[in-house]
Amino acid sequence: MRSILLATATLVVTSLPVAGQPAQRLRTEKAEIIVETVAGGLNHPWGLAFLPDGRMLVTEKPGRLRIVSAEGEISPPIAKTPQPSIQFLDVALDPNFSENQLVYLTYVEPRGGGLATAAGRGRLSTTGTTLEGFEVIFRQQPASPIEDHFGSRLAFTPDSKLFISTGDRDEPDSAQDLSTHMGKLVRVNRDGSVPADNPFVHRAGVRPEIWSYGHRNIEGLAVQPGTGVLWAGEFGPTGGDEINIPKPGGNYGWPLVSWGDHTDGRVIPRPPTRPDLTDAIYHWTPSVSFSGMTFYTGAAFPAWHGNLLLAGLASQALIRLTLAGARVTGEERIPMDARIRHVAQGQDGLLYLLTDEDQGRILRFKPGG
Ligand SMILES: [Ca+2]
Known part of the structure; x- marks a missing residue:
């Protein structure tokens, strides 16, 4: 690779x-x-979802959700979002948003002296100023005092199932412990109930929301247009950032195997030393530390059609992968001179990037040729 x-x-x-x-x-x-x-002055923007009229819902890490117009006008924080929260993560619209105005959030919830990733939804008021009737639909179990590795992206597959990614909370062995939601990819119905066809619904002692496990910290989820298949990106330790195509019940190895080593220098066996584990389809050492990702399908950049685009944090780049089926055939790194937290495609076919800065920006890619 x-x-x-x-x-x-x-x-x-x-x-x-x-x-x-x-x-x-x-x-x-x-x-x-x-x-x-497009806009500046956003405090570490993290998640981005496009409203049907082209405006953007944007989360800021300190716990705010705002609407940004295509011209860059930034609204005050939307009221009645979950508080207190030490961190907002991703935002997504319900597949039937135009009928129900439901907006989904993932965030870090203080609970029982610890912290945990949570997901919930509320109805965006017609004025766009309030999230009405916010209800929690998922709570990562257990909470942990460690303030790290929360995940978390949201993605709807075409069957309207909601995927929520988590992280191992810097407790690596938890990713192999099926009695926890740590280091897992979770799949729920839109109201948070467990789909009857989830892989572990009939196994005692296993959290039934789990779709796949052995993940370190998934901050990238994207559904491939055409196939409807979900792809996931996760941070490795020292080296070993991965892209996986998570299958139901699959074990993706962390921390039994990895393409990287522990941050304290301890060596981890390389795949494929465990045939019962599923290897990544692509990986990076040294790390590029990417967060959000999206498949590009717009008309603005026809040569990028079907490519997977990744938001590079430490690598300060937009990473473009060319694909042949489930295989990565090429990689381009486009230097951005800023930590990039997320990349998303607008209804206009243009690309929107969030920079991970105190005065974070929304950048827009337009064709220049
Ligand atoms: Ca892995």
């Missing part, structure tokens, strides 16, 4: 003023791009 030739793009700053920031022109392997700053 590491033999794939890595292409890099060049960044050229031009003087086009957009939203008070100069636009930038990017020359990449397959596309010329103009990078606009």
